[in-house]
Amino acid sequence: MKVYIVDVWPSVKKYLVATDHDGVINRKNDLIYQDKTFYEEKVTHLISDYKTLVDEIRKLVEQNNLQIDEILNRKTPKSRNRDGSERTYRKLIDTVFDIDITRIERTPDKNEISFKWCDYSIESINCLIRQGVTDTLKALVKDFLQSNHNSKIVGEVELFINSVECERQDKHLDKNHATLLMDEAKPLTLLNPC
Numbered sequence: 001m002k003v004y005i006v007d008v009w010p011s012v013k014k015y016l017v018a019t020d021h022d023g024v025i026n027r028k029n030d031l032i033y034q035d036k037t038f039y040e041e042k043v044t045h046l047i048s049d050y051k052t053l054v055d056e057i058r059k060l061v062e063q064n065n066l067q068i069d070e071i072l073n074r075k076t077p078k079s080r081n082r083d084g085s086e087r088t089y090r091k092l093i094d095t096v097f098d099i100d101i102t103r104i105e106r107t108p109d110k111n112e113i114s115f116k117w118c119d120y121s122i123e124s125i126n127c128l129i130r131q132g133v134t135d136t137l138k139a140l141v142k143d144f145l146q147s148n149h150n151s152k153i154v155g156e157v158e159l160f161i162n163s164v165e166c167e168r169q170d171k172h173l174d175k176n177h178a179t180l181l182m183d184e185a186k187p188l189t190l191l192n193p194c
Contacts, residue, residue: 025114
């Protein structure tokens with residue numbers, strides 16, 4: 001399963017030091033609320049490692065004809081299902097899956113203000129959507145290039161454009177936002193895959 005972690009607070013390294021009052025308050029807010037996702041990423045990798053370990057142990061058990069059903073059918077001492085009911089070890093193991101993470105960081109905006117969270121104007125929202133799509137597409141291209149899947153980039157971008165078009169046709173996404181998303185992605189279809 002692929003998970004995208006979005007860091008909505010831009011990295012401290014990408015900013016110049018502000019000297020005006022509004023810029024200083026904005027920077028203070030960014031520092032206070034910046035990236036909390038590194039811990040989530042660490043825990044996600046830890047869970048994936050535990051899943052791999054359990055899978056390897058299960059293979060060994062099956063190869064040696066050992067019985068572990070009695071252990072797998074026991075109730076877990078602490079964790080519960082979402083509805084609060086008891087969970088078995090088997091259910092716990094079977095619901096965990098390997099997760100692949102791509103970090104998406106928001107590009108800093110030199111024109112942002114300290115009370116940006118209060119700005120719900122159409123221009124600001126559209127700008128945030130456009131920037132979010134651009135940042136996501138850049139992160140995906142970087143991820144593909146690092147994983148040596150260069151030839152898949154154009155295909156993935158085309159899948160994205162097609163899914164946006166389907167969302168627009170099904171009226172789950174309005175025409176303006178669909179156009180905005182597709183316009184940001186279309187230049188990436190012209191990439192020359194290696």
